[in-house]
Amino acid sequence: MEQVDLELRKEHQEKIKQVISEVGKVVVGQEYMVNRLLIGLFTQGHILLEGVPGLAKTLTVNTLSDVLKLDFKRIQFTPDLLPADLIGTMIYNQQKADFEVKKGPIFSNLILADEVNRAPAKVQSALLEAMQEKTVSIGETTFKLDRPFLVLATQNPVDQEGTYPLPEAQVDRFMLKVHVDYPSKEEELEVMRRMANMTFKSEVNTILSKEDIFSIREEINQVALSESLERYIIELVFATRNPKDYKLDQEAQYIQFGASPRASINLNLAAKAVAFFDERDYVLPEDIKAVADDVMNHRILLNYEAEADGVTTHEIIRQILNKVQITK
Missing domain, CATH: 1.10.8.80 (Magnesium chelatase subunit I, C-Terminal domain)
Incomplete structure (x- = not known):
């Protein structure tokens, strides 16, 4: 087994703390959720976030993607969503008189599948292939997804109207199912102060590159x-x-x-x-x-x-x- 560079490992561990600190500039509390998102990222495991609306799930994922300098796409799952809306489709190019591929939002590093249980079975099937195989099939062509690739799905545990229960096989593909809870009184006070201030802006610094993420994966493996x-x-x-x-x-x-x-x-x-x-x-x-x-x-x-x-x-x-x- 290849030996880990101790100095590099220490540097990466410090950078992980910095990532959490940078996310905290925008998101109040939710350190537990951020920790679980990082576990998924560094172990190639998709995550299902369950919590009522308004708990900063989307904001956290979006901020994390900025800190990690990764491509991020948010997909709102709805009952009328089609597989093509997720993975892309073939369109006809009149100038070339041929069909060409138009890639969908799934071609990104971090995918936030918002309210994932609102989409019908065909969409779930397309998402399942991407999660399991890290590939997408459009027409007769199969495309490899960019690495790292991580699906962070959310579902609302309260409102079940217009939802499709996720198949057991798909739920099992998620490494972690994280229950996102309400903030404490002090945290919610800080949230209110920040978000009620219409001039509030907080820029985050990029801490980890893709190469850092792959190196950390190797270090965790050992x-x-x-x-x-x-x-x-x-x-x-x-x-x-x-x-x-x-x-x-x-x-x-x-x-x-x-x-x-x-x-x-x-x-x-x-x-x-x-x-x-x-x-x-x-x-x-x-x-x-x-x-x-x-x-x-x-x-x-x-x-x-x-x-x-x-x-x-x-x-x-x-x-x-x-x-x-x-x-x-």
């Missing part, structure tokens, strides 16, 4: 994860599939399907990223626990009994973390 923690990840995921084997009898009655193997992969990657952000070259159990909810909450399918009893996947995961022990 963060050490012990065999005992690898097995701990597997035990956590298997506890969602066979809860009775882990003395989770009460939770077993609510789980219809457990987490897929992607949960194991993404727990590994996300935990390494958390360790790297904390300036460590090894993973601690706390790193795994810190990302367990975001990695698994959308991968556990509960039954109607859980809905009737008001049980959530967050409660299930909390009990799993309490019961599953690390074995040497």
Whole structure:
């Protein structure tokens, strides 16, 4: 394994702190969301943001793209959206008497799929190909998407009118599902002061280049994860599939399907990223626990009994973390 340049790694870790600081010039609070967005960026994992409107999801992603000097496109998903509106289409060029490709907004580095669950199945299918294969098919031609490529999708948990529930296969493609919460009183006070000031402008500096992002990915890849923690990840995921084997009898009655193997992969990657952000070259159990909810909450399918009893996947995961022990 290629050795990491320690000075370069230290420089990158400092730059990550600067990125968070620069975003904070525009966005008040939401450090947790920014942290999760960076985890996704540096581990090539798409992110689903769930929260009510007005919590600065779009502003955060837009500001982050400026700080990272990446191309950014916001796509508003609506029931009448067509696949061509997303990926592009073939148009006829009269001068050349031939068809040529007009690329859609998906050809960018950061894609904000706003209210992603409002688009019909064909659009979801086109987005799924881009997320999974990093390619787009227009006509008979397949195009590779520019790297890095990251889909940040949002959905409103309250308003379900005119929505299409995301297929389980697509939801599973998201590395993390992050619940964006309301700001604190002090944070909202600062938001009000900034946004009510019509002359407020805050310019951000570009901190990381594409080359920096690729280098950080390599450095995160070399963060050490012990065999005992690898097995701990597997035990956590298997506890969602066979809860009775882990003395989770009460939770077993609510789980219809457990987490897929992607949960194991993404727990590994996300935990390494958390360790790297904390300036460590090894993973601690706390790193795994810190990302367990975001990695698994959308991968556990509960039954109607859980809905009737008001049980959530967050409660299930909390009990799993309490019961599953690390074995040497």
